[in-house]
Amino acid sequence: MPVFRLDDRLVFPPVHLAEDGLLALGGDLRPERLLLGYTQGIFPWYAENLPILWHSPDPRMVMTTRELTVQRSLKKAIRRQPYELKMDTAFEDVLAGCGTVPRPGQAGTWLIPEMIDAYTKLHRLGFAHSIEAWDGDTLVGGLYGVSLGGAFFGESMFARAPDASKIAFTACARQLAAWNIGLIDCQVHTEHLARFGAYEVPRLRYMELLKPALDEPTKRGTWTFELDLDAFAAGGGDSTPPDGTA
Secondary structure, eight states: OOOEEEOSSSOOOOGGGOBTTEEEEESOOOHHHHHHHHHTTOEEOOOTTSOOEEEOOSSEEEEEGGGOOOOHHHHHHHHTOOSEEEESSSHHHHHHHHHTSOOTTOSSOSOOHHHHHHHHHHHHTTSEEEEEEEETTEEEEEEEEEEETTEEEEEEEEESSTTHHHHHHHHHHHHHHHTTOOEEEEESOOHHHHTTTOEEEOHHHHHHHHHHHHTSOOOOSOOOOOSOHHHHHHTTSOSSOTTOOO
């Protein structure tokens, strides 16, 4: 199958034409194109000295926020409350952290300056968000992604301290569930996300899951935790205390 070259028009070819996940190249990273891509199951992923590469993997790694699995060792770590958890207070610093950790099988970083600039613009528009783990005044881990309707498109995470990104991700998933954001797009398979309950589905099934999620209202703007984080910690990653009281 061919790889399509994009121009200035805000259009993408149908995702079923993607060959080994790669659908198109070129175009730009303006917010309108990025958001259109996410609504059609497409995201950018490329490195320096390459044209913009647009992907739609088959199979697709997904999870539902209400089916989050928290391993016993992580529950113990959460109960110790080693970090303060925040949202959207250091988006660019989270991107910088994620940019220092290459993805498996990829030389260098995919978070090149053009990507950082593009997602920072999405953040300022209220569509991209960071979830952060802090040790005092030091950012020690976190993740970021894009939110549209009832879907959260996870992009990357990093950790500079034990379990920092895992705890941030667990709290993120619990908060998303409380906001009725039920679908997390994990893009491609990793053992790390599989331990949280993520699983692979055919691309067609992913598109079937995405459609109703996008019919939900988008929680746009600056995010803050509305979750009871003390109860979350006491429950080892649950959003209510062990006795079930609110």
